Amino acid sequence: MFIPNDVKTILNTLKNNGYESYIVGGSIRDFEIGLSLPKDYDITTNALPEEIISLFKKTVPTGIKHGTVTVIINGDGYEVTTYRIDGEYLDNRRPEHVTFVSSLKEDLARRDFTINALAFNEDDGLVDYFGGVKDLENKIIRAVGEPNKRFKEDALRMLRAIRFSARLNFNIEEKTLKAIKANCKLISNVSNERIRDELCKMLVSHNTTSALDLLKDTKLLEYILPELQIAVGFNQQNPHHDKDIFKHILAVVEKCPPELNLRVAGLLHDIAKPECFTIDTQGIGHFYGHDKKGVVLSEKILRRLKFDNKSIRDIKILVKEHMNVLTKPTDASVKRLINRVGADLIFDLFALQRADALGSRFNESRISEIDRVEEKTIQIIASKVPLSVKDLAVNGKDLIKQFSMKPGEEIGDMLKFLLVKVLEDPKLNIKEELLAIIYEKYIK
The missing domain is CATH 3.30.460.10 (Beta Polymerase, domain 2)
Structure with missing residues (x-):
């Protein structure tokens, strides 16, 4: 060695x-x-x-x-x-x-x-x-000695067994697997930080589907992610989906590149679907607002698992925007999307949207749409046109000085208004032009 x-x-x-x-x-x-x-x-x-x-x-x-x-x-x-x-x-x-x-x-x-x-x-x-x-x-994961004793000593070992199984593509030995099922409730005694660390390692492994299936089969999922357990076997009753919600989520996670926050977003992107399920008069299932409800539910889960604030922010953005595939992307609409998501996160969004499409039925047209938006995004970013408030030719201090204003929410509203104008027409991003627009809209 x-x-x-x-x-x-x-x-x-x-x-x-x-x-x-x-x-x-x-x-x-x-x-x-x-x-x-x-x-x-x-x-x-x-x-x-x-x-x-x-x-x-x-x-x-x-x-x-x-x-x-x-x-x-x-x-x-x-x-x-x-x-x-x-x-x-x-x-x-x-x-x-x-x-x-x-x-x-x-x-x-x-x-x-x-x-x-x-x-x-x-x-x-x-x-x-x-x-x-x-x-x-x-290629066997086997407890040393008596598995029930090992798991009662440290319940986290049950998650470690599943993580090693996924990482190494090993099977869990029968007696060891039975002991995990028998002791699954003991995972409630383990800190959320330790559970998070094991879950994250599973998510970036090369066999994430196996890991999540094992969490389900051993009933550990009921204790560490009860919100996801609800999705197991949930029939979507929608022609665009050939899988239940849980299997769809597994497929999406597997199709995401093995980057942690992206795979966590894949895990949570449809987490609110069961809560938002409705059936229309034709017997077709819909999940209106599941993206927005998913943001709320995702934050609850991520804070419970003690994720850091930046990861929570980024994952929430991806969950919120995962449905926003632009079917007819204009320069202005793509700029607005980049502004909402952030240039540092926009390509992760496209990766999530592609994974979502690949995990669904009739995905070819959706992937083509994502490709078009991504191509236009690359062009826009390369052109270095203004995409956010910080790219404007004026800032809050300029407005305060020019119009003898006091700092406050109105200054922020003015800058957001200017950004909308500049996203539509980048040529307006000249200090004098922007000040004139504010004068006409708010001061005159």
Whole structure:
């Protein structure tokens, strides 16, 4: 196994001072199945935390209560953790205490899955007490020991099993899968931040559909995204759709490029359809206003999952605008679209709209429409014409000074009015012209 020099330094320092030490976990797993070189190398040792600290010039006691010390080598941090066994788990999240032990096997026995319970150093080679190598060969996710116990210790492991399954294209072993179904309600004890992190990793995997289907089949979806659970099996009763809402959403997410906010927008773009469902006199289903209602519902979900404010803003814009495919794009209408969405987000919108079309029936004409709007957008952005208030030849200070006004909402309204004019006719974007327009409209 390739070992970076800094990691070798840590292993050799521990060895030369009489301690055992091994690389452990995900870096070995990824190396064994031929993924790109690992970025993170975790180390386990029989040295106690204070002994680790004494051996290295720079350390950070990042998790010293649980035996973890971060060793800093050449500016990079490496987690070094003392062999341990976990005490009782009372909250399905973390042990009440840990006990340091001298046995590598005892330490590996507490880990989640066999493929993560591998250890390696250059003297002993690969250490595999629980059949992790065989499970890697057979593409199996299997809990170490008794799966019910593993999931009761830390309920997040259920999501991790599904995430690894999607990322590696592995199957979850039958007994492990049954234990996830039996313990699904325990996910309610896990923090929303930890759930968000696992969900996000699933969404940017190469097998997102499998992950979301597993969340549904194990009933974890009911607890982490109940709003999406409602879409399962929901017949759209519309000739433009050949899938129920949930399967349509899965298809859209899969067709989106694997960029996180874009895939989250794909996940949420039709989240309000069940709430907006109506049937007309012909028996055809409609979802009027589901884009606007979806913005409200999306914000509720994203805030519950503790997404950052910028991501929430961007995802809401994509959800709100996903239906706005311009059938007859004029320069002015495309400029207004760019202004509403933002030049930094507009091409993500087109990607979402294409994915939405590909996940529906009769998509060829819709994709052609999106292509036309995108082509015109590229031309408009390249021409550097004004697209937002900040591109105007006047600003709020100019209006205040010219017309002896006070700062307030009226200034903003004036600038928005000017932008509408300039979007229609960019030649008006001259300071004197704009001031004259304001004089005629508001002052005279």
